[in-house]
Amino acid sequence: MGNVLVYVENSETGVAPIAFELLGAARRLAAGLGGEVEALVAAGATAELAPALGAADVILRMEHPALSPYLPEAHVAALTEAIRSRDPQVVLVGNTSAGIDVAAGAAAATQRPLVAYCTGLAVDGEAVVAHSQVYGGKLVATTRTEGPGVFTVVAGAFPGAEGQSGGKAAEATLAAPATLGSLHTRFIAATAPSGGIDIGRADRLVSVGRGIGGPENLELAQELAAALGAELGASRPVVDSGWLPKARQVGKSGMTVKPKLYVAVGISGAPEHLEGMREAELILAVNSDANAPIFEVAHFGSTCDLFDLLPALTERLQAS
């Protein structure tokens, strides 16, 4: 009988949405394994966070001043401590920024295997079978983990609703590890997104990826955006190259958006990007590579050269 431990990511704004997706996934796994779902909520104060976690069977509360605001070193120690004391078969962590810090660190400290980028998880006999997006989403790896393991789960892979339901879970307190008193990492300050715009509020977005070629070609996308009454968004490589500000980035380390219309231009569709926009109501993708993963989530696609299609489309929209 194996239990499933969910690491509950949280911040001053509360429990992160990914935690509910994990709880939903955990419920199914626990059913298959004949075990329970335990939720680790580690923070400076957990009283206000715990009530949201009713989908778990047991809420493990760990409190220490070093756990809020988030510090990677502190949370690795917290999750490591929880794994050691509860010995779950499966540990689920979101494949978020914090997930990269925490999951790999705790897996190493507890000598457990880690499987990253999971979009599907199932129980097969005693083992856990996972599907993971690798090579920028171009391939899917299926893995089989016998015995205990840590899995990081891509945001959006599981519905959040199942993790939000549920009654009242039992609660237990976990003692914070002593190492939290002597950390080598300190929180200095939080920074809000800069740039003055909030693409998360836009109901139409035209997002550009590396396929746009260079900053001098952004005008093509800007003109299309203007003709659509849309904001301009971007994939990570475009922002990393300094062609557009960080505030316009869609995806894992940028904004999650749910506009009515999302036009992806020259975006191949790495999993990190897809998780930020896959819930848009209408997704239109333009990419010359017919095998680009963006076409997996798009509703409509074209492999036309964007340098031909964008001006043609802009002209049409301006005329109509």
Add this chain to the structure above:
Amino acid sequence: MSKVEPGRVREDEHLIVEGMDISGHWNRMFEQRVLWSHDTGPLEKLTAITGAESLAYCYQCGKCTSACPVDSVGSYSPRKIFRKVQTGTDLLTNPDLWLCTTCANCLRVCPKEVNMISIMPALREVAVTEANVPPELQKAFENTFQHGNPLGEPARKRADWVAEAGAPATILPRERRPVDVLFYVECYWSYHPRGRDAARAFARVMEKLGVDWGILGPEEKCSCDSQRLAGERGLFEMLAEQNIRTLAKYEFSRMVTSDPHAYNALRNEYPKLGAEYPIQHYTQFLAPLMGQLPWKRRLDYKVTFHDPCYLGRHNGEYDAPREMIRQIPGLQFTEMFRCKANGYCCGGGGGGMWLDSFTGNHVTERLSERRVREAVETGAEMLVVCCPYEVSRFEDAVKSTGNEGRLLVRDVIELVDEALR
């Protein structure tokens, strides 16, 4: 920068020269003056760079300005470059560094042999070394380094065009045997959709002629001449060395290439690295064989022809493509007013192929657009070209100048192929 002081006027009240009285205003003249008002440092810094020395020779006559294709769509020419540098512009960080297409029309008219074909690559090389490269050009460099072609296409797909040619092409690494002609396909005929059209037409024509020929397939890499002229000399040398090693593995008696830039590299640059090849542009190879072709139809098109800078001015070949056009049954040919030695430039040379967006911010229209207007003015319905850069450049320009439906762009090999079907 201080303002230039007017020269002091000198006038002798009483002056008799060789018995002639030129007193007063009759002998008025300005005192000789030296331009101290500008720092000569920037110019000296540039002309100290190996290859860029001749910039100092400019005496501002301005002949180049009327010859420079970029000046006709902007404010540019060697004379203007010299003047800007003389008055304090740091060319190494100025957009002007990247506008020259090394078309060589200025050199043709320059009495002082200010050689931009040497100056520009030398200066750009310094800029490249300082990592000051326009992003789109940098991408072309990176693609060439990583994949062996500036388009960033996989090397393994280099010979994929052969499959739909409807005529055989021997891919030498797969089918190792001596051939008469080694055809150096080059990147745009290998990968660009319109280039592939031409490559396939070429294969069909070669079959009709019964030529024994082969290609290097995935082992061929960019000859890299335009990257060299755009300032990446190290990249050129690296790929040249690789190509020379590859070519040494195969037996052939002559070489033919699609691309005037490759022709220029193999004819003039590779020998400097110790490798000489019997190289011809495909128009030079095919022109004498045109009489052997079994024509099937007349092509009643009114055509004009654009000379590639690197076939014409750089290597002196103006006749071979015209001879091909003359022999294709039915074509009515008109020259454009700028042709042959004074031919206009399509804007693709010297790295311009990978700087269109950058250049676009500094000119009133693209060179290819200007050239398309000139072609339309002749009354031609078809612009014939023989350089792989040009089909896509001119087809774009036909659209952007609103001439769609009025002017077609065809490689001369496509016309030969069409007349054989």
Add this chain to the structure above:
Amino acid sequence: MHIAVVVKQVPDLVEELEVDAAGTGLDRAWVKMKLNEFDDHALEQAVLLKEAGGAQVSVVALDGEGIDQVLYAAVARGADRALKVDAGTQEPLDSRRAATALAGAIRDLGPDLVLTGVQAADDLFGQMAPFLAAELGWPHVSVVSQVEVAGAAVRVQQEYAGGRMATLEVDLPAVIGVQAAPQPPRYVPVSRLRQAMASGALETATAGAGAGTGGAAVTQLAKPEAGRGAEMLTGSPDQVAEKIEALLRERGLLRG
């Protein structure tokens, strides 16, 4: 300040990836490898730190096909030393085993700071930076977009979802997983690369020993299932534009 930058090659995603006959790995015969783009940013960050305040930069990689050129390119970019770690195999190791092998060499090297890319296209079994930190017993922060030296510590910008960021201070020695350098990686002219290659200044280092963590195994590697994807609009750009316009009109998404 001594900075070690850990780099690796990943398959170039421009190429089509084919699965091997066993159906569990890449068919490497045709795979073109390139420097992991996040490692590229880590290297740029290291060179920026060197330019800002002086530092020695050592670039470290596991030995393998094509790695020499990657290391020489790093030297051409500004690294002072380049170390090749021989793990006794030319086969690519998963990130967990690679971290064990590299940690031994890094311990011998004794840097103050280790920078590496936050992730890689093939790190199915976890990311390099946190594994290295665990092996070395050093503090670690990933998804970092800026690193500055602050005495015996570094101040880093960590990024979270929603564009939130925090500045954290980490005592040295530490391991940082770099998401992006403050500026894009600079161009390395081939002439400089060739100079670096001519210098032949690659060092070799010994790998650390350690057992991998068994338990998870790849049973299948495959292309994503088709059929749930986009409806493709075909035709000339003008025809596609017309179809898109009709689509937007139908859904009431045209402007105004």
